[in-house]
Structures are given as C-alpha cells and as structure tokens.
Amino acid sequence: MNSPNHEVVNVVIAGLGGQGVLKASDILADAAFRSGHDVKKAEVHGMSQRGGSIASDVRFGARVLSPMVPEGEADFLLVLSPDQVEPNRHHLRPTGPGRPGGSLITPEAIDPAALPNRRAVNVALLGVLSRRLPIDETAWQDAIRANLPEKLHAVNLQAFALGRATPHP
Amino acid sequence: MGSAQRLLLSGDEAVARAALAGGIALGTGYPGTPSTEILETFSALGGKAQWAPNEKVGLEVGLGAAFAGGRALVTMKHVGLNVAADPLFTAAYTGVDAALVVVSADDPGMASSQNEQDNRRYAEAAALPMLEPSDSQEAYGFTLAAIELSERWRMPVLLRLTTRVCHSKTVVSLDGAPPAAPDGAPHFRRDIKGRVMIPANARPAHRRLRAKLAEIARWGETCPLNRVIEGTGKPAGLGIIASGIACVHAREAAPEAAVLKLGLTYPLPLGLIRAFAAAHARTVVVEEGDPYLANAIRAAGVAVESAPEIYRFGELNVGRVRRLLAGDATPEAAPPPGKPPQLCAGCPHGFVFELLRKHGCIVAGDIGCYTLGVLPPHEAMDTCVCMGAGITVGLGMRHVLPPAEARRVVSVIGDSTFVHSGITGLVEMVYNKPPTGHVVLILDNGTTAMTGQQEHPGTGRALDHAPAGKISFEDLARALGIANVRVFDPTRETGALDRALTDALAADDLTVIITRRPCLLAAGKIRQYERAAGACHEQPES
Numbered sequence: 062m063n064s065p066n067h068e069v070v071n072v073v074i075a076g077l078g079g080q081g082v083l084k085a086s087d088i089l090a091d092a093a094f095r096s097g098h099d100v101k102k103a104e105v106h107g108m109s110q111r112g113g114s115i116a117s118d119v120r121f122g123a124r125v126l127s128p129m130v131p132e133g134e135a136d137f138l139l140v141l142s143p144d145q146v147e148p149n150r151h152h153l154r155p156t157g158p159g160r161p162g163g164s165l166i167t168p169e170a171i172d173p174a175a176l177p178n179r180r181a182v183n184v185a186l187l188g189v190l191s192r193r194l195p196i197d198e199t200a201w202q203d204a205i206r207a208n209l210p211e212k213l214h215a216v217n218l219q220a221f222a223l224g225r226a227t228p229h230p
Numbered sequence: 231m232g233s234a235q236r237l238l239l240s241g242d243e244a245v246a247r248a249a250l251a252g253g254i255a256l257g258t259g260y261p262g263t264p265s266t267e268i269l270e271t272f273s274a275l276g277g278k279a280q281w282a283p284n285e286k287v288g289l290e291v292g293l294g295a296a297f298a299g300g301r302a303l304v305t306m307k308h309v310g311l312n313v314a315a316d317p318l319f320t321a322a323y324t325g326v327d328a329a330l331v332v333v334s335a336d337d338p339g340m341a342s343s344q345n346e347q348d349n350r351r352y353a354e355a356a357a358l359p360m361l362e363p364s365d366s367q368e369a370y371g372f373t374l375a376a377i378e379l380s381e382r383w384r385m386p387v388l389l390r391l392t393t394r395v396c397h398s399k400t401v402v403s404l405d406g407a408p409p410a411a412p413d414g415a416p417h418f419r420r421d422i423k424g425r426v427m428i429p430a431n432a433r434p435a436h437r438r439l440r441a442k443l444a445e446i447a448r449w450g451e452t453c454p455l456n457r458v459i460e461g462t463g464k465p466a467g468l469g470i471i472a473s474g475i476a477c478v479h480a481r482e483a484a485p486e487a488a489v490l491k492l493g494l495t496y497p498l499p500l501g502l503i504r505a506f507a508a509a510h511a512r513t514v515v516v517e518e519g520d521p522y523l524a525n526a527i528r529a530a531g532v533a534v535e536s537a538p539e540i541y542r543f544g545e546l547n548v549g550r551v552r553r554l555l556a557g558d559a560t561p562e563a564a565p566p567p568g569k570p571p572q573l574c575a576g577c578p579h580g581f582v583f584e585l586l587r588k589h590g591c592i593v594a595g596d597i598g599c600y601t602l603g604v605l606p607p608h609e610a611m612d613t614c615v616c617m618g619a620g621i622t623v624g625l626g627m628r629h630v631l632p633p634a635e636a637r638r639v640v641s642v643i644g645d646s647t648f649v650h651s652g653i654t655g656l657v658e659m660v661y662n663k664p665p666t667g668h669v670v671l672i673l674d675n676g677t678t679a680m681t682g683q684q685e686h687p688g689t690g691r692a693l694d695h696a697p698a699g700k701i702s703f704e705d706l707a708r709a710l711g712i713a714n715v716r717v718f719d720p721t722r723e724t725g726a727l728d729r730a731l732t733d734a735l736a737a738d739d740l741t742v743i744i745t746r747r748p749c750l751l752a753a754g755k756i757r758q759y760e761r762a763a764g765a766c767h768e769q770p771e772s
C-alpha cells in the first residue's frame with residue numbers, strides 16, 4: 062500500500078453526465094466510510110444528466126473539514142472521458158519537494174476486451190484506484206453492493222477485480 | 231454514547247431524517263435544486279410529503295398546518311422564497327402553534343439557478359430567526375433545533391442551506407433528543423387577534439414580533455448554536471467569524487485561527503461577536519455571497535475586516551478563503567471551461583425549438599430543461615427571467631412592438647412551470663389581449679424534468695407517484711375563454727404542429743398549443759406508474 066503520507070486523501074472523479082461519475086464517488090465515499098475513515102463528498106448536480114461536464118470530490122482521513130478538494134491538492138484524478146482530462150488536470154497536486162505529484166487514472170488503464178460491460182468502466186477504475194488507498198477490499202465490495210441494484214452486482218464486482226489486478230504507475 | 235446510528239448522508243437527507251425524528255406532520259414545498267431531495271427522502275422514509283403547485287401555496291399550506299397544531303416543514307430553493315415572500319412576512323406576525331420550519335436552499339455560484347441571491351437578507355427583512363448548518367451533522371441537529379425554537383417562541387424559523395451543504399455527503403450520527411411532542415394532537419384553537427391580520431390586530435402583532443426577537447437575541451448570546459472553535463495558533467491572534475459552509479473552508483484554510491462559528495445568524499449575538507473581536511488582534515468575517523454578517527457587525531460598531539468585493543461572486547472554497555484572508559483582491563483565473571449540458575438527443579423539446587427557429591420567432595422563454603433551447607444548435611430563446619415570465623414577458627413585448635414584429639412573439643413554458651405560475655399569465659392574456667393576439671406553447675413532457683422528474687398537478691400523480699387529482703391544461707385554457715387550443719405530439723406530428731404554428735402566428739387571436747410527449751428519461755417510469763395505477767383500479771389493459 063503506497064498511500065500518500067499526509068492526513069487526508071483527496072480524490073476527484075470527473076467525466077460527462079451519464080458516465081457514472083456520481084455513482085463512482087458514492088461507492089468510494091461509502092467504502093472509505095465503511096473502513097472507519099471520516100469522509101466528505103462534494104458534487105454539483107443540477108443539469109448534469111444532460112451530458113455536460115461533471116466532477117465529484119471525495120476526501121477521507123482522520124478528520125476532514127471542507128468537502129471540496131482544494132485546487133491543486135488532488136492526490137488522485139480519475140477521469141472517465143478522455144476529453145475531460147485537460148479541463149480537470151488543474152485539480153492534481155503538483156510534484157513538490159519530497160513528495161510525488163497526484164496521479165491521473167483514465168480508462169486507458171483498463172483493457173476494454175477484458176471488461177465485462179462497457180458501462181462498468183467507472184467501477185473498474187475504482188479497482189485501479191483501490192490499489193493505492195487504505196480501504197479494505199471487503200469494504201469496497203460491500204459499498205459496490207450497497208450502491209448498485211442487485212442485477213448489476215456480479216458485473217461490477219468483476220469489473221472492480223479487473224481494475225484491482227491492473228498494475229498502475 | 232457511541233450507540234447512535236452513524237450514516238453518510240447529504241445535507242438534504244439529514245434534514246429529512248430530522249424531520250421524521252422531529253415529528254413533522256406535513257412536509258410540503260416545490261422542487262428546486264438544491265432542495266428537492268429533502269421532501270423526496272422524507273416521503274421515502276415514511277413521512278407525509280407533498281408537492282405544492284408553487285412555493286407560496288406550499289408555505290400557506292404549511293402555515294395552516296402549524297396553526298392547527300401540526301408540525302410543518304416547507305422546502306424550496308432560494309428563488310422560491312421570493313414567490314413565498316408574501317405569506318412569509320405576515321406569518322412572522324401571526325406566529326404559529328406548532329413548529330413551522332421554512333427551508334431556503336441558496337445556490338451561490340449558480341450551479342443550477344438564474345441568480346445567486348443571498349436569502350439571509352430575508353431573515354432580517356421578515357424578522358424571523360435563521361439557522362445555518364455547516365454540514366450534514368448540523369443539518370440534522372439544526373433541523374431539530376429549528377423545531378424547538380419555532381415552538382418555544384411560536385414563530386416560523388428559517389433554515390438556510392446552500393448547495394454544498396445540501397449536496398455534500400458527510401458523516402452523521404443520529405443522536406440528539408428529538409423535541410418533545412407538540413402540545414396535544416392537532417386541534418383548532420380560535421385566536422382572532424393573533425391570526426386575523428387586519429391593521430388593528432397587526433399593529434400589536436408587530437410589537438410582539440420585535441419583543442420575541444429581542445428575547446431570541448439574548449438567548450443567542452449563550453446558545454449552543456453559536457460557539458468558538460479554538461485554533462492551533464497563539465490565542466489572541468487571528469479570529470474568524472463565519473457561518474455555514476464558509477466555516478469549514480475557513481478552518482481548513484487557517485487552522486491557526488480561532489473561529490466564531492455562528493449557527494444562529496439572525497438575530498445575531500452581537501455581544502458575543504464584540505467580545506470575540508476584542509479578544510483577537512485581527513478579526514476577519516468569512517462569508518459566501520453578500521456582506522451580510524460584515525455589514526451587520528460593522529453597523530453595531532464592531533471593527534472587523536471583510537472580503538474584497540471579488541469574493542462576493544460565486545462559491546467560496548479553501549483556496550479562495552486563503553486568498554481572502556491574505557487580502558488578495560487580484561482578479562482570479564477562470565476555471566477551464568467544461569462541456570455545457572444539452573437537450574438529450576431526441577428530446578421532444580428539441581422538435582419545438584427547431585420549428586420556432588425556422589419561423590424566426592421571438593421567443594419569450596421560461597425555466598426548465600427546455601431553457602437549453604437557447605444553446606446551439608437551436609438558439610431559439612430570447613428571454614428567461616423567472617418561472618412564469620415566459621407568458622407575461624411575451625405579452626409585454628406584444629403590447630409595444632410594431633405589429634409585424636409583435637406577430638413573431640411566442641411564449642414557451644414547461645408543464646410544471648405552467649402550473650407553478652403560468653396560469654395567471656393566461657388570465658392576463660385573456661383580460662389584456664394584445665392587438666395582435668398571442669401564441670403560448672405549453673411544452674408538456676409529463677414531468678418536472680429539470681429537477682429530476684418530480685410529479686406535479688398536471689401529471690395526476692402525487693409526490694410518491696400514487697394517483698392524484700389531475701389538471702387538464704386544455705380544459706383550463708378553454709374555460710378561460712381561449713378559443714384556439716390545440717394539442718400535438720411534437721415528435722410524431724411535427725408537420726401538423728408546424729402548420730398550426732403558421733396559422734397561429736398569422737392570426738390576431740389568442741392561441742394555446744400544447745405539445746405533449748413524455749421526457750425521454752421519464753417515459754419508462756411514467757408507463758410503470760400508469761400500469762400500477764391501472765392494476766390498482768383493475769382496469770382492463772387496452
């Protein structure tokens with residue numbers, strides 16, 4: 062586990078309305094909560110379902126204050142749509158003295174042929190992210206089950222396992 | 231301790247949980263981001279919740295319930311309180327028997343709103359106590375506190391939320407004793423002097439109101455809703471005064487500072503504020519929106535610093551609060567542009583806007599999904615101000631434009647918006663008919679799509695989607711005396727709609743065209759609800 066060594070972990074998940082950004086952030090926040098962390102999650106939903114840009118912030122650790130990831134402080138930026146990488150890159154923590162910059166995770170990390178269902182790419186990317194976070198695997202699985210209808214459990218647990226088995230820099 | 235249930239909840243969900251724990255007998259309101267999920271959750275948890283046609287109606291129904299001894303919760307977005315302002319101001323005079331909690335959900339930064347008005351001003355203007363939670367835990371606790379306050383002083387209480395409090399999820403432990411049950415079951419208590427606001431009764435009522443506020447102000451000096459959170463720095467250094475979401479941003483931006491966290495932001499605890507400012511070398515007010523706190527504190531003769539004008543616009547966040555505290559007033563970089571939302575491919579609204587564009591119409595528009603008709607590829611909307619203004623602004627233009635231009639003016643309004651505040655517009659149209667007549671299009675997609683598919687009186691289903699009374703727009707328009715009332719499916723009958731529009735624009739008459747086809751995202755659920763209702767009534771399937 063090579064989680065960042067400061068107190069609060071900051072994750073920004075971005076994409077377009079309808080891609081499962083909010084679902085992914087719900088699962089992440091719930092998994093962190095189930096692992097005993099203090100958690101805050103922020104997002105703006107309004108017109109998002111009409112295909113516009115959307116981003117959601119999840120922060121967890123011993124004690125979280127603001128629910129929004131401060132600019133340039135994201136440890137992880139997970140982007141579900143390639144055209145949304147540039148508009149969101151500014152969230153990432155720049156490389157600082159003695160500390161690596163934040164990591165960008167995009168769908169390129171996943172082999173599309175191995176994905177059980179294209180719609181589950183959001184959960185597959187959570188699997189990739191999960192390798193780097195101090196959250197128990199069972200908490201992830203419970204969060205996936207709690208946040209999705211039963212008929213989607215198998216596909217998403219499989220997608221998560223695929224991501225979790227995928228090495229990422 | 232430790233046994234309380236802990237949940238990860240949005241602020242809206244937390245208010246709904248508290249409403250249930252606090253014995254709210256009736257929840258009502260009108261949908262509006264970011265407040266909508268409060269009543270939806272309250273209903274899902276088993277509370278009695280209903281959508282009103284608009285916020286004024288909701289508040290009046292809530293007031294009636296509270297007169298009769300039933301606790302009421304009324305929810306709306308910030309601009310909804312403009313619509314409900316009339317009953318609000320006089321409800322402050324009448325007071326209530328059981329709790330009346332009015333939720334105003336403000337939208338600094340306008341994630342999904344037409345303005346970023348700061349409704350803390352309503353508390354002072356209407357003279358009502360106001361509570362402002364900072365996270366979901368407080369959204370829960372302050373809702374319970376609002377119920378108690380409302381019954382202790384027998385007056386409505388404003389619970390002011392903002393987008394980030396409503397929609398952020400934070401950990402809540404469901405503790406805190408629920409307020410004691412109201413005095414007895416709902417019953418009618420005659421109180422003519424207290425509730426019939428003729429001037430002779432309203433004059434003493436105003437004095438009573440001011441006396442109550444003075445008592446609440448004294449209580450606020452020591453009440454647990456206002457507290458000082460010590461910082462990590464030296465004791466008498468930086469002091470910050472903040473409320474709501476600004477509090478958590480400030481604590482993160484300046485961990486060294488002591489924060490006077492105000493939960494009761496009207497009436498203000500000016501003694502507490504004065505003592506806090508006196509105890510710190512530098513005191514800065516950190517607030518989102520208008521300089522509401524800063525102005526009130528300065529007016530009381532307490533010297534504090536406040537945000538440069540640039541921070542009045544948009545939301546605050548940790549970065550902005552750091553700069554604000556540094557007194558940085560240099561222009562801020564705009565965030566990189568994202569992709570704007572669009573009408574869904576194949577949305578029935580799209581067919582209507584294509585025709586309006588083709589006919590070169592001047593479109594007085596309104597608010598809903600269909601406002602996206604202003605964006606490319608349609609670009610077929612010329613005005614959008616507030617709910618209902620589509621019909622009436624169109625009428626105003628028809629009255630003064632030269633006839634050739636006046637005949638190009640059409641008004642466009644959604645079904646939920648029509649019920650909310652379009653009906654009086656039709657009355658105006660019949661009563662003060664412009665010389666060239668007028669054309670109103672009601673875009674009936676069978677739902678309130680914009681805010682996430684809520685029911686309304688035109689759908690014939692209640693908040694929980696069970697069958698309810700149904701308003702027929704065509705019958706209503708005809709009953710008002712409008713002769714030309716036509717109904718088309720905009721997707722399937724585009725040609726006929728086109729011809730009807732051509733005729734209507736040429737005639738110096740009044741025309742109402744209803745375009746009826748369900749929102750694509752709602753259509754499946756609407757069919758399910760209809761099937762369920764059919765099964766209930768054991769009607770044969772056709």
Ligand SMILES: Cc1ncc(C[n+]2csc(CCOP(=O)(O)OP(=O)(O)O)c2C)c(N)n1
Pocket residue numbers: 260261262263285307309310311313344597598599600617643644645646647648675677678679680681749
């Ligand atoms: C006074 C007020 N209350 C609530 C809102 C939020 N709001 C804007 S439009 C709208 C209704 C949209 O429904 P409809 O007219 O049916 O259009 P649709 O979105 O379905 O196209 C709501 C609830 C608002 N802007 N102003």
Ligand code: SF4
Pocket residue numbers: 111572573574576577578579599600675679680749750751752
């Ligand atoms: S949600 Fe419904 S009304 Fe809104 S754009 Fe999509 S199809 Fe149209």
